[in-house]
Amino acid sequence: MIEAEYVAPSNLGELFKSIEGRAERVKFVAGCTNVLPDLRAQNPAPMLLVDLTGIEELRRIEENNGVISIGSLATMTELAASEIIRTHGPILASAARALGNPLTRNRATIGGNIADASPAADTAPPLLALEATIHTEGASHAKREIPVEEFFIGPNQTVLNQGELITRITFPIPKDPSASSHIKFGLRNAMAISVVSVAVVLEMQGNLCHRARIALGSVAPKPIRAYLTEKELEGRKITEEVLESCAEVVKKEISPITDIRASAQYREHVTGVLLKRALWQAAREGENSTNGNI
Numbered sequence: 103m104i105e106a107e108y109v110a111p112s113n114l115g116e117l118f119k120s121i122e123g124r125a126e127r128v129k130f131v132a133g134c135t136n137v138l139p140d141l142r143a144q145n146p147a148p149m150l151l152v153d154l155t156g157i158e159e160l161r162r163i164e165e166n167n168g169v170i171s172i173g174s175l176a177t178m179t180e181l182a183a184s185e186i187i188r189t190h191g192p193i194l195a196s197a198a199r200a201l202g203n204p205l206t207r208n209r210a211t212i213g214g215n216i217a218d219a220s221p222a223a224d225t226a227p228p229l230l231a232l233e234a235t236i237h238t239e240g241a242s243h244a245k246r247e248i249p250v251e252e253f254f255i256g257p258n259q260t261v262l263n264q265g266e267l268i269t270r271i272t273f274p275i276p277k278d279p280s281a282s283s284h285i286k287f288g289l290r291n292a293m294a295i296s297v298v299s300v301a302v303v304l305e306m307q308g309n310l311c312h313r314a315r316i317a318l319g320s321v322a323p324k325p326i327r328a329y330l331t332e333k334e335l336e337g338r339k340i341t342e343e344v345l346e347s348c349a350e351v352v353k354k355e356i357s358p359i360t361d362i363r364a365s366a367q368y369r370e371h372v373t374g375v376l377l378k379r380a381l382w383q384a385a386r387e388g389e390n391s392t393n394g395n396i
């Protein structure tokens with residue numbers, strides 16, 4: 103049986119008041135798509151369940167001075183439909199569309215997805231490739247801005263302290279001209295946790311890659327940036343030969359495991375294939391958008 107006190111604050115002031123002196127017992131609840139199955143599977147100590155869903159200020163998706171800000175309560179459905187995200191972070195909209203099924207997407211929030219910190223969390227690779235920042239507020243009102251590449255520390259582990267809330271996630275609008283691509287590979291076309299997922303953002307000059315940001319999911323204990331592969335690509339034209347060498351380099355950066363979905367060997371192979379495909383797609387997009395500008 104789950105023993106819990108339940109509070110449903112309607113703003114951040116109320117929230118922090120209700121958890122004062124009790125941060126160590128706090129369990130935040132957003133869409134509940136992870137919390138409920140997790141609590142049913144465990145035998146947790148009595149807790150203070152803090153329902154975030156009434157806090158409207160955590161839902162906003164907005165653009166300000168070249169920075170996109172996403173409230174932690176924004177759902178996958180809202181991200182996928184948002185004109186702001188589709189325009190400035192299409193790889194995040196793509197990842198949101200690919201998560202679970204429509205019922206799950208209507209409830210699942212971006213804050214819950216990254217706080218849960220599954221190595222397969224669908225929104226993590228796009229956020230890594232977009233160089234996002236996680237904004238948090240703790241029980242003592244201490245605010246932090248954590249680069250997303252420092253946020254995940256292992257399977258289902260983050261740098262969040264007990265009672266520390268993700269308030270919003272921001273990312274700078276990628277420099278023009280840039281191009282991006284996101285691919286999630288699962289064992290089915292829908293309702294599948296990824297076997298491998300890849301997100302890339304390239305700053306292109308014609309067919310030359312000036313700057314690359316490459317991120318991967320489900321191939322390491324946490325979602326990762328592929329820094330060595332980025333270096334392999336930068337300053338080079340995207341040719342088949344360069345793609346092949348990127349596919350080789352990326353294998354040195356991943357540490358996939360064998361589980362019920364796939365073997366480590368298969369994941370390694372698929373990572374190379376998906377990376378080449380994602381880079382090729384992004385390069386073609388970048389080339390088309392800079393044609394005539396150079």
Ligand SMILES: Cc1cc2nc3c(=O)[nH]c(=O)nc-3n(C[C@H](O)[C@H](O)[C@H](O)COP(=O)(O)OP(=O)(O)OC[C@H]3O[C@@H](n4cnc5c(N)ncnc54)[C@H](O)[C@@H]3O)c2cc1C
Pocket residue numbers: 129130131132133134135136137138154174175200201202203206209210211212213214215216217218220222223224225266267268269293294295296
């Ligand atoms: C049928 C089904 C299919 C799924 N398919 C996928 C999939 O394809 N890909 C995928 O990535 N995930 C999938 N999931 C997992 C889940 O839906 C997502 O991770 C979802 O985004 C979690 O968000 P939530 O709002 O439901 O989080 P919750 O369950 O409410 O919370 C999850 C965790 O995050 C914490 N938390 C929530 N919000 C905050 C916050 N603002 N600050 C700090 N901590 C917070 C909670 O305390 C909890 O520990 C699936 C789940 C189900 C049930």
